[in-house]
Amino acid sequence: MSSKVAYIKDDNLTEICSNIPNVGDRGKLTHRLVEAYGLFKFMQVFPVKPASREDLITFHSQSYVDFLIEADEWSDYENREEDQEEYGLGYDCPLFTKVYKFASLVAGGSLTGAQLLVDGDADIAINWCGGWHHAQRDEAKGFCYVNDIVIAIQKLREKFDRVLYIDIDAHHGDGVENAFSSTSKVMTVSFHNYGLGFFPGSGAVNDVGFGAGRYYSVNVPLKDGVTDDQFSWLFTRVMDVVTNTFHCDAVVLQCGADCLTGDPVGTFNLTPHGMGACVKKVLTWKLPTLFLGGGGYNLTNTAKCWTFLTSIIVGKTLSSDIPDHTDFLRYGPDFDLEISAGLRKNSNTFSELNTIVDNITANLSNLP
Numbered sequence: 001m002s003s004k005v006a007y008i009k010d011d012n013l014t015e016i017c018s019n020i021p022n023v024g025d026r027g028k029l030t031h032r033l034v035e036a037y038g039l040f041k042f043m044q045v046f047p048v049k050p051a052s053r054e055d056l057i058t059f060h061s062q063s064y065v066d067f068l069i070e071a072d073e074w075s076d077y078e079n080r081e082e083d084q085e086e087y088g089l090g091y092d093c094p095l096f097t098k099v100y101k102f103a104s105l106v107a108g109g110s111l112t113g114a115q116l117l118v119d120g121d122a123d124i125a126i127n128w129c130g131g132w133h134h135a136q137r138d139e140a141k142g143f144c145y146v147n148d149i150v151i152a153i154q155k156l157r158e159k160f161d162r163v164l165y166i167d168i169d170a171h172h173g174d175g176v177e178n179a180f181s182s183t184s185k186v187m188t189v190s191f192h193n194y195g196l197g198f199f200p201g202s203g204a205v206n207d208v209g210f211g212a213g214r215y216y217s218v219n220v221p222l223k224d225g226v227t228d229d230q231f232s233w234l235f236t237r238v239m240d241v242v243t244n245t246f247h248c249d250a251v252v253l254q255c256g257a258d259c260l261t262g263d264p265v266g267t268f269n270l271t272p273h274g275m276g277a278c279v280k281k282v283l284t285w286k287l288p289t290l291f292l293g294g295g296g297y298n299l300t301n302t303a304k305c306w307t308f309l310t311s312i313i314v315g316k317t318l319s320s321d322i323p324d325h326t327d328f329l330r331y332g333p334d335f336d337l338e339i340s341a342g343l344r345k346n347s348n349t350f351s352e353l354n355t356i357v358d359n360i361t362a363n364l365s366n367l368p
């Protein structure tokens with residue numbers, strides 16, 4: 001029996017997400033490309049039910065959420081810098097009008113997906129406008145104002161006892177790891193660039209969580225230029241060890257596309273095929289799964305990548321010729337769905353990757 005796939009698509013959400021620095025209209029680009037390839041025939045589309053204040057405070061502090069509610073109507077941000085700083089707002093998370101409405105829609109997108117899985121209305125839910133993994137309990141951070149992922153995982157846990165969170169964004173999934181670092185019910189696994197000066201600077205292989213959650217945080221630190229071959233090899237090795245140890249009931253995969261070659265922020269050298277190998281691996285488990293977006297600052301590459309991943313999820317093969325549609329000219333000059341790996345120097349050796357796998361295997365051997 002084929003899986004019931006739900007796709008979260010809401011004009012209010014894509015519109016308001018363009019407020020996030022450097023994200024532009026990539027949500028809209030993605031939905032239109034998915035549509036141009038005819039993939040909506042194989043999925044059920046759902047609008048977003050906005051998250052309530054009660055939903056948001058399943059993770060965020062009441063004072064942070066109430067501050068967003070208060071700031072929703074502001075327009076004179078310059079005169080209120082002190083208040084904003086306390087909550088990480090400003091710099092890479094600037095305030096904008098309707099910030100609370102935004103937070104409620106962003107969290108609502110992933111929460112809607114999680115609810116569909118909990119209710120059994122879908123086996124797989126996709127929300128490419130979600131995946132804001134840096135937001136902390138009482139602080140916006142790294143373009144992330146609200147942690148839709150943590151809130152969605154809290155919802156999943158109403159039905160699924162043990163949830164596995166995997167993050168293949170170029171950056172460490174610190175907000176999600178911190179949220180669950182003391183519990184054995186949610187295992188977080190983050191693959192990321194861990195190098196001098198690379199944001200956020202956390203996620204070493206021996207950062208494993210605390211107390212009851214010790215060894216339930218898994219970190220896979222990489223260097224610049226990692227390739228598809230290395231990444232999919234490593235993903236398979238690490239996830240085999242993880243799933244042999246942690247028997248989960250539901251999965252969340254954050255597919256931040258800033259790990260792709262040519263991303264202006266990321267420094268890896270992956271193509272959508274490298275990420276696709278990870279998606280295929282996750283699908284073999286046949287568990288309720290929520291697929292999320294995340295980073296991805298080359299907008300057309302991000303749209304191509306998430307469209308390609310959607311095709312893998314619904315089990316269809318796409319022509320590499322971008323179909324004629326509203327955004328067609330944005331995909332020039334080659335109008336090709338494929339993205340070729342770049343010439344970036346690869347600083348990761350197979351022997352280093354083997355050592356990472358050995359370290360993770362040793363860490364996880366401490367679990368019952």
Ligand SMILES: [Zn+2]
Nearest residue numbers: 169171258295
């Ligand atoms: Zn990122």
